Amino acid sequence: MARADVRAAMQERILETADRLFYGQGIRAVGVDTIAAEIGISKRTLYNHFPSKDDLIVAYLSRRLKPAPPSDRPPLEQIMGAFDRLERTIATGVFRGCPFVNAVAELKEPAHAANRIALAFKEQRRVWFQGLLERLGIGTAEALSMQLQILMDGAIAAAIVRGDPAVAAAARAAAKVLLEAASVSAPRPTPND
Known part of the structure; x- marks a missing residue:
């Protein structure tokens, strides 16, 4: 697997975990320590992908910002x-x-x-x-x-x-x-x- 693919896969794991925890428990209630521990990575690894919690919050919300799929239904x-x-x-x-x-x-x-x-x-x-x-x-x-x-x-x-x-x-x-x-x-x- 290429380095870019590994990086993308880790980012996706972080975002999936952040999504579940932020939505389920609240953005303020969940720290980056909790997200990193849940994934089994260090905080430093998480910060290599998202330099701050605010960056992670923005990525989490941006990931959810999807247009409604087109439909042929009336x-x-x-x-x-x-x-x-x-x-x-x-x-x-x-x-x-x-x-x-x-x-x-x-x-x-x-x-x-x-x-x-x-x-x-x-x-x-x-x-x-x-x-x-x-x-x-x-x-x-x-x-x-x-x-x-x-x-x-x-x-x-x-x-x-x-x-x-x-x-x-x-x-x-x-x-x-x-x-x-x-x-x-x-x-x-x-x-x-």
């Missing part, structure tokens, strides 16, 4: 499916909310790069909704995309407080009302969403 089905997926995610029992919002709330540093990444994620999701709404011919796609994003964020926050996946179903029902008000009929949930 736009409305994709929109409603997002709420169905959220409900299933909440029901896993390991759901701790939005990792981007969690990072911003934990770090409490407006200038931290985590804030830019969190904003990029939220905007990416809103633009995804907007694109689907535009494909449906909705004239108010920009405003409605923000409303759908707020419903999604609200369901995530409510799930943290209540621990009940049904909040995503309630958000889905509210999304259906908004879509119907925009003259779009929402499909029923399907088991494969």
